Amino acid sequence: MSIFKISELSKKTGINIETIRYYEKIGAIDKASRGENAYRYFSQHAIEQLEFIKTCRSLGFTMQEIKAFNQLKQNPNQSCVIADKLVASHLAQIEQKIQQLQTIRALLHTMSNCQQDSVDKCKVIHSLQFAPTLIEEGIKLTPIRDKRSKKDKKRSPKLLK
Structure with missing residues (x-):
């Protein structure tokens, strides 16, 4: 052994x-x-x-x-009903998260490629202003954890001051 x-x-x-x-x-x-x-x-x-x-x-x-x-x-002789329920519950959560992510993806696609000269005409900023309305209408936008390494986060674009 x-x-x-x-x-x-x-x-x-x-x-x-x-x-x-x-x-x-x-x-x-x-x-x-x-x-x-x-x-x-x-x-x-x-x-x-x-x-x-x-x-x-x-x-x-x-x-x-x-x-x-x-x-x-x-307990190998026990019924696997509990295991099935655990998997079914987890699968339901994943399906819900997929739907949420697809909604977020669609929203981000509509926001992207602004190509405006000024922020007052910016499609991204304008869309973000309506995000509270979308949330009130039942689209729940939950933050997605950033799984990038610290090194990758340092490479993210910085906002101009």
Whole structure:
């Protein structure tokens, strides 16, 4: 049976050491055994657990949902109705988000390519002034988190002062 220190586990899974410690703390993975040197030692099963978590996270599941999936895995003879409900609920949220993003995309397409000489005639600025009206009419525009790296954010165009 293979035993891995946390640094080895991190390298094998591509998951940050602090994140592994967090997953251990909340019970998402098995507790590590401790050596005389106080190092954490994990089994091959921890790698499987972390890969499962990574897959779930890449599909957008929350840690609470992942914990529910893990509990289901502990009872292989249990009905998979709960798993189906978790997936259906998540899928509904994704469908709603897709619709929201398509609305935002359509709005941004109508705003783009202004080609006006002055801001008072700018289609972008004019459209943004009507965004509150769109929100009142039921188009919910939620901010989308910027997932660019800090380096990429520094390359973003700056407003003129």
